């Protein structure tokens with residue numbers, strides 16, 4: 276509640292022109308994951324009053340904050356809300372540009388303002404079915420960060436399966452451990468805990484554990500493998516005039532946890548495979564998970580050596596001219612169903628976000 280009040284006040288402060296100018300920077304890179312229309316038919320096990328588009332959802336959110344913040348499908352936006360946001364930003368004077376244009380603006384002596392760049396992680400299939408028609412209607416360019424093993428159908432985004440497991444099964448085993456969460460709040464806490472643990476595992480192992488548990492619970496695993504775009508869809512997307520593709524590693528690991536050789540493989544081979552398969556230069560990179568813990572200066576050096584020109588994190592913030600010295604630590608704003616246009620310029624604790632640079636610089 277307090278946090279929400281602080282957000283409303285800072286949004287209001289951001290409307291003051293000088294304050295707005297200070298915090299909006301050159302522009303923002305927006306981060307999307309899934310585009311899911313209401314009603315969420317693909318989530319049949321959700322209690323109906325849990326769906327954000329239903330009236331009681333605010334009450335549900337208030338009483339079950341742990342479950343709510345833990346949900347993987349909280350990283351969704353409905354197509355209706357996406358279109359509304361695009362139109363609101365246009366109305367407020369923002370211009371939608373490709374990532375390369377935004378990067379070029381950083382290097383200009385007198386950079387423009389109010390540029391917005393759309394990026395999508397993983398590339399779930401709903402990008403093509405739900406969001407693409409909207410991007411085409413309003414001519415909005417976008418960048419998709421692709422995980423090679425998901426396109427190859429070798430691995431899947433295990434967090435989707437884990438969430439369904441918690442939602443649909445009262446007791447399940449993950450490896451040798453048995454879990455029996457009681458109630459939605461307990462499930463939310465457990466989901467957060469298990470996600471934090473599985474992020475540290477090699478992705479093959481995390482996927483294997485979740486797959487095994489899904490099968491034991493009698494749940495199908497095929498939908499999770501089919502949740503992201505395959506090579507055929509990506510090849511089609513690569514030819515789309517509004518789309519640019521970037522790399523999101525081979526298998527979606529937490530990079531700093533890997534050995535030097537394996538991390539290099541994840542970074543360099545992803546670029547080589549995507550370029551060979553999709554026939555366009557891959558110059559942009561997104562760190563898996565993108566948090567402070569999932570990004571380090573070692574990867575920055577590797578990205579530069581591999582020939583990438585930019586890398587994005589999930590640290591929320593605007594893009595400033597200062598980022599020209601830190602192109603492998605660009606912040607992005609996560610856009611969810613309740614995000615507002617005013618979030619792009621509201622005052623924040625830290626104006627400039629550019630980890631790993633700033634974080635490691637501080638601790639060194």
Ligand SMILES: [Zn+2]
Nearest residue numbers: 396397563564
């Ligand atoms: Zn990702």
